[in-house]
Amino acid sequence: MLTINVAVLLAVIIVVRLRRRTEARKRSDERLTVLIVLVFGVLVAPTAFGHxxxxVVGQLAEGITQSSR
Incomplete structure (x- = not known):
């Protein structure tokens, strides 16, 4: 039996949607993309990859904060 990880499927959908030309998008298209990205974030956050x-983002932000002092 073939199983598909929902997070991987959403990642593929996000890449396909973001590759399209910006001028061709409607406002509803943009809202759907944002919703898909939010759901992807919720699915990935509790995983080791999300952590x-x-x-990495926390260390980057800390480095930027310390370099600005």
């Missing part, structure tokens, strides 16, 4: 991204 890794959080750590």
């Amino acid at each position: 890794g991204i959080l750590n």
Whole structure:
């Protein structure tokens, strides 16, 4: 039996949607893309990959804050 990880499927959908030309999008299209990205974020956040991204972004933000002092 073939199983599809929902987060991977949403990542593919996001890439396909973002590759389209910006001028061709309607406001409803943009809202749907934002909704898909939010759901993707919720699905990825509790995983080890999500925690890794959080750590990297946190370290980057800390480095930027310290360099501005």
